[in-house]
Structures are given as structure tokens and as C-alpha cells.
Amino acid sequence: ICVGVAVPLGVALALGLQRWRGRGGGTINTVMLLPLVTPEIVMGVALLLLFLRVFPGIGLGTEAQAIGQITFTLSYVVVIVRGRLVSIGREYEEAAADLGAPPHDQLMRVVLPLLAPAIVASAAVAFALSIDDFVVTQYLSGDASTTTVSMLLYSSARGAPTPALNAIATVALLITLATLALAFLVYRR
Numbered sequence: 067i068c069v070g071v072a073v074p075l076g077v078a079l080a081l082g083l084q085r086w087r088g089r090g091g092g093t094i095n096t097v098m099l100l101p102l103v104t105p106e107i108v109m110g111v112a113l114l115l116l117f118l119r120v121f122p123g124i125g126l127g128t129e130a131q132a133i134g135q136i137t138f139t140l141s142y143v144v145v146i147v148r149g150r151l152v153s154i155g156r157e158y159e160e161a162a163a164d165l166g167a168p169p170h171d172q173l174m175r176v177v178l179p180l181l182a183p184a185i186v187a188s189a190a191v192a193f194a195l196s197i198d199d200f201v202v203t204q205y206l207s208g209d210a211s212t213t214t215v216s217m218l219l220y221s222s223a224r225g226a227p228t229p230a231l232n233a234i235a236t237v238a239l240l241i242t243l244a245t246l247a248l249a250f251l252v253y254r255r
Contacts, residue, residue, distance in 0.1 A: 068132055068196045080144045113206060128211075134206045158176050215234065
């Protein structure tokens with residue numbers, strides 16, 4: 067669910083940041099890059115304090131975990147998509163405008179197809195980060211009903227490894243390998 071929110075939001079934010087030439091652009095870019103350089107434990111504690119002190123109505127649990135994961139993965143999506151936007155430039159949009167395409171068609175028929183590899187790559191990265199993240203998820207967990215796979219793996223690994231732990235780890239590895247194979251096939255196509 068986090069990837070389904072973070073990727074479209076990140077693509078829209080990347081498009082907006084790349085096209086915006088107003089005041090405060092540098093500040094917003096810096097704020098956008100903060101989750102990339104902030105240690106996970108600092109991010110987890112900051113989000114915990116945010117939900118306990120500033121937004122106590124949300125509380126801890128699934129909603130807080132989803133917001134935390136979206137916050138954590140959004141920067142990765144923006145960086146990947148902006149890199150692709152820089153490499154394709156504005157020439158294609160300008161050519162479409164010269165041929166009479168309205169702004170909506172420029173976006174849907176020109177920009178988004180050119181961004182498709184970056185969108186797929188950012189979705190894969192966001193999924194890998196989200197499924198792997200333990201620290202932020204652990205801090206924002208409310209009770210046993212909000213236990214994620216990474217939290218289950220960590221708690222099981224602290225004791226004696228069980229066949230169930232090995233099975234979950236194997237499934238996680240297979241999902242990762244399948245995602246990599248799919249990304250490679252999409253890239254080759």
C-alpha cells in the first residue's frame with residue numbers, strides 16, 4: 067500500500083520540483099533529500115515523537131506505519147524520477163507543444179512514457195525499502211496486530227531459528243529475485 071501511494075506522489079513531486087523556478091526551490095530540495103541522509107533510528111524516533119506529541123489523534127499502529135513508510139520512501143522515488151527528467155530534458159514536451167498537443171497530452175503521451183523506466187525502478191526500490199525497513203516500522207508499531215514481516219523475522223531470529231523463519235526468509239529472497247528478474251526483463255524490452 068505504501069508503494070502505491072509513494073510512487074504516484076513522488077512522480078508528481080518530482081515533476082513539480084523539476085519545473086518549479088520560484089523562491090524556496092533550494093530549501094524544498096534540501097528537505098526532500100533529508101530522509102536519504104538521516105539515519106533510520108533518527109527518522110524512527112522523530113516520527114514516533116511526531117505521532118505522540120504533534121498528531122496524537124493518529125496514534126501508533128497501521129496508519130502511523132503507512133505514513134512513516136511513505137515518508138521514508140518518497141525521497142527515493144523523487145530522486146530517481148528527477149534523474150530521469152534531467153536526462154530527457156524538455157525538448158520532447160516542447161516538440162509536442164509545437165505540434166499542438168495540450169499540456170495534458172504532453173504529460174500523458176510524452177513525459178510519462180519516457181519516465182516509465184524510472185517509475186518502475188523507483189517502485190522496485192520503494193518496495194525493497196518498505197519490505198526491508200525494520201527501525202521505522204518498529205517504532206511506529208502500536209501492538210501485536212501491527213507486526214510486519216521484518217519485525218517477525220527480527221523477533222524470531224533472536225531466539226532459535228525455526229523452519230517457519232527459514233520459510234519466510236526464503237519467500238522474501240524469492241520475491242526479491244523475481245522483482246530483479248522482472249526489472250531486468252522490462253529493461254531489456
